[in-house]
Amino acid sequence: MSQRTVLCVDTAPDVETISTAVSTEESLTPVEATSVTEATEFVESEAVDCVVTEYDLEDGSGLEIVGALREEQPQTPVVLFTGTRPGEIDTASFEEMVVEYLNRDLPDAADRLGFVVDDVITHSAQVGFLAPDDEGSRLEALSEYDVDGMPIEESFSRLTDLIASHFDAAVAFIGLIEEEKEDFLACTGADWDSLTREDTICTHSMLQEDVMVVEDINEDKRFANNDKLQNLGIVSYAGANMTTDDGQIIGQVCLIDHEPRHYDEAQKQDLQDFADTAMEILDLRQQLLDARTVEVDT
Amino acid sequence: MSLTAGSDFTVDSLGLDAIDGGTSVLLTGEDSDALEAVFYRLTAPQTDEIAVLLATDAAGRSVKQSLSRAERGADDRAALLTCEGPAQGDDVRTVDDVSDLTGLGMEFSTLLAEATGEVDDFRAGILLCSTIMGEVEDTRSVYRFLNSNFLSELRRSKALGVCAVDTSADIGSDVNSTITGMKTSFSAHVEVESTGRNQARLDVSDLPGDDDAVDVSW
Numbered sequence: 459m460s461q462r463t464v465l466c467v468d469t470a471p472d473v474e475t476i477s478t479a480v481s482t483e484e485s486l487t488p489v490e491a492t493s494v495t496e497a498t499e500f501v502e503s504e505a506v507d508c509v510v511t512e513y514d515l516e517d518g519s520g521l522e523i524v525g526a527l528r529e530e531q532p533q534t535p536v537v538l539f540t541g542t543r544p545g546e547i548d549t550a551s552f553e554e555m556v557v558e559y560l561n562r563d564l565p566d567a568a569d570r571l572g573f574v575v576d577d578v579i580t581h582s583a584q585v586g587f588l589a590p591d592d593e594g595s596r597l598e599a600l601s602e603y604d605v606d607g608m609p610i611e612e613s614f615s616r617l618t619d620l621i622a623s624h625f626d627a628a629v630a631f632i633g634l635i636e637e638e639k640e641d642f643l644a645c646t647g648a649d650w651d652s653l654t655r656e657d658t659i660c661t662h663s664m665l666q667e668d669v670m671v672v673e674d675i676n677e678d679k680r681f682a683n684n685d686k687l688q689n690l691g692i693v694s695y696a697g698a699n700m701t702t703d704d705g706q707i708i709g710q711v712c713l714i715d716h717e718p719r720h721y722d723e724a725q726k727q728d729l730q731d732f733a734d735t736a737m738e739i740l741d742l743r744q745q746l747l748d749a750r751t752v753e754v755d756t
Numbered sequence: 757m758s759l760t761a762g763s764d765f766t767v768d769s770l771g772l773d774a775i776d777g778g779t780s781v782l783l784t785g786e787d788s789d790a791l792e793a794v795f796y797r798l799t800a801p802q803t804d805e806i807a808v809l810l811a812t813d814a815a816g817r818s819v820k821q822s823l824s825r826a827e828r829g830a831d832d833r834a835a836l837l838t839c840e841g842p843a844q845g846d847d848v849r850t851v852d853d854v855s856d857l858t859g860l861g862m863e864f865s866t867l868l869a870e871a872t873g874e875v876d877d878f879r880a881g882i883l884l885c886s887t888i889m890g891e892v893e894d895t896r897s898v899y900r901f902l903n904s905n906f907l908s909e910l911r912r913s914k915a916l917g918v919c920a921v922d923t924s925a926d927i928g929s930d931v932n933s934t935i936t937g938m939k940t941s942f943s944a945h946v947e948v949e950s951t952g953r954n955q956a957r958l959d960v961s962d963l964p965g966d967d968d969a970v971d972v973s974w
Contacts, residue, residue: 521858535904544862552858554897556904559862561869577912584904586896588941656896665937672930679928683894 461487462507462579467497467523469516475568476510476539483572494518498526506534507579510571512562513540513547521552528555533638533656535584537574539567556584582637586656590665592706597637599706605634605643608743614644614736621711621732622646625725628691629714632700632736635664635707648690648714657686660710663697669726671696674718694719696726698733700740711736763877765805765916769797769826770958770972773965775944777877777914780907781963782938785948786924790956792822792883793974794948798918799881800827807834807879808868810860812887815841816848826974835871837863839887846870855891857898861905868909880909881918889927895934907941 462485466476470492477488489506491497494517501509501523509527511520524536536557540547544559558578560567578584590596614632622630629647633640640658642650655661659681663670672695675681681695692714700709711733713721721729764774775781781798785791800823801807807830811819816838820831835847839854849867851860872878882888889898902919910917919942923931939945939961947959951971958970 538862544859544866547859547862549856549858549862553853553856554892554894554900555858556861556897556900557858558904558908559865561866564869577908578904581908581911582903583908584900586894586900588899588902588937590940591943656899662933662937665940666933667936670933678930679889679893680895680934682928684896 461485462576463505464488464575465491465497465500465506465509465511467491467494467509467511467515467520469512472512476512476571479568479571480510480575481572482569483576486572486575492516494520494522497523501527501530501534505531508535508537508575510537510539510575513538513542519548521547521549521555521557524555524557525552532654533582533585535578535582537571537578539571558584587661588665590707593637596706596708599702599704600634600636600708602702603634603708603740603744604747605641605740608747610643610740610743613739613743615646617732617736617739618644618646621713621729624728624732625713627713628716630712631714632709632711633658633660634700634709635660640710643709650690653686657684659687659692659695660697660712663695663710663712664699664707666699669696669698669721669729671721671726673720690714691716693717696721696729698726698730700733700737702737703741709736763914765877765879766802767798769800769974770794771970772958772960772963775916775963777916778910779944779963780910780917780919780942781944781946782935782942783918783920783946783948784923784935785950785956786922787948787950787956788884788922788924790948790950791920791922793826793954794946794956794958794972795881795883795918795920796822796826797972797974798916798946799823799879800830801833801879802827803829803833804875805833805877805879806871806875807881808864808871809834809836809881809883810864811836811838811840811883812854813840813884814838816844816850817841820848835867837867854888855893857888857892857901860888861901864905865909868913872913872915877915878913879916879918880906881920882906883920884922884925885919886922886925886927889921889929889934890925895927895929902941 618630631645694715697712823830944962
């Protein structure tokens with residue numbers, strides 16, 4: 459099992475209590491910080507798998523660290539490990555900053571902390587999107603495709619050129635939805651490599667059976683306050699599922715426009731046909747790769 | 757430290773088979789009275805169980821009355837967090853602002869931890885998630901709240917959880933698309949359609965033995 463880094467934050471005399479509790483889980487490696495400043499600098503420069511913090515710190519509150527973390531690593535979970543009661547915590551400036559709250563004054567709090575940290579990391583327990591119930595099987599299906607080992611970019615780039623032209627869309631892309639991000643394999647009209655999953659519309663679209671259309675993201679609270687989407691100039695969206703033979707949805711073929719846009723049923727069907735074509739190309743490329751691997755082995 | 761074993765939860769008043777511990781039920785409907793009636797019958801605790809409920813649109817006294825109507829004595833076995841009305845002792849706590857998901861999540865987690873400290877089997881519920889969605893600026897925060905403070909608790913504690921969404925409410929986004937997405941994260945779905953005074957038809961998906969329409973009355 460790979461080691462996971464857990465940033466433990468508390469005042470100098472007490473931080474060891476947290477790091478000791480965290481280290482009871484073999485897979486967790488604690489790193490200590492004793493102030494908001496030190497912790498904030500750390501999350502701005504290093505990737506962490508979880509943050510455990512006291513609320514009352516000498517130079518501020520633990521929620522300030524959460525604010526910095528959400529800017530840098532929005533999907534990283536946080537456990538607020540404190541004896542301060544929720545009613546005494548000033549949440550006025552942090553109203554939508556959800557964390558796991560664990561009262562450190564409870565008799566078994568220290569025993570429970572390592573388990574909770576391991577659980578929130580393992581289950582991506584604080585992400586801002588809903589994952590399908592069979593997410594594990596979906597990710598397994600996705601891992602069957604060795605995208606890095608196949609020459610897929612040129613084929614997909616030609617396809618997204620065709621899709622953008624067919625729909626007269628500003629952007630057309632093909633993306634695979636990984637556990638924490640979406641990787642864009644081809645993108646016509648923009649230069650996008652990947653996007654954190656909770657910032658993508660595709661992570662919502664993949665949960666729909668049919669083509670999902672958002673005519674104007676500014677009219678939908680799931681996306682209207684998403685700075686990443688706004689900064690990319692995304693206004694309208696249409697996405698169709700790439701579905702494996704086993705029924706797992708691993709990616710999306712999508713259209714983006716910089717103004718509100720409606721798609722009729724025939725256009726939605728066209729987009730789905732393009733997504734099915736992309737899936738067929740990916741399948742055939744993988745079969746070719748598998749056949750060559752067998753050839754070399756023999 | 758590990759996940760607890762979990763028990764079955766009976767819902768005889770709705771004529772449904774017992775529901776496995778750890779099940780998360782998404783409860784939807786556009787008739788708020790019928791939705792509430794079914795919600796309280798799913799979450800009313802039996803003897804030796806407790807309920808921990810978040811009520812966004814009702815005061816503690818009202819919630820307790822509804823629980824009592826669903827199951828005699830259930831109100832005495834419930835711990836409530838409400839966004840309306842006054843606090844009452846340890847059983848009814850309040851939050852001032854339903855859009856303060858940071859505070860709401862911490863209060864709900866605390867209530868769960870304290871109320872379930874001495875009881876293995878509990879039912880947890882949110883009535884109404886659509887109110888929260890309507891109040892917050894960014895739906896991603898609601899998903900974070902559900903993941904962190906609700907679905908995680910159910911997974912760890914093998915409790916029965918029910919999250920109610922009034923589909924006639926303005927949630928600030930396409931309600932059908934949102935429900936379709938939410939259904940994939942919950943282990944079961946019950947859609948409530950009112951069929952008359954104190955009557956409803958439940959369209960049940962993914963509950964043991966009940967993948968069908970069920971007519972209920974109360």
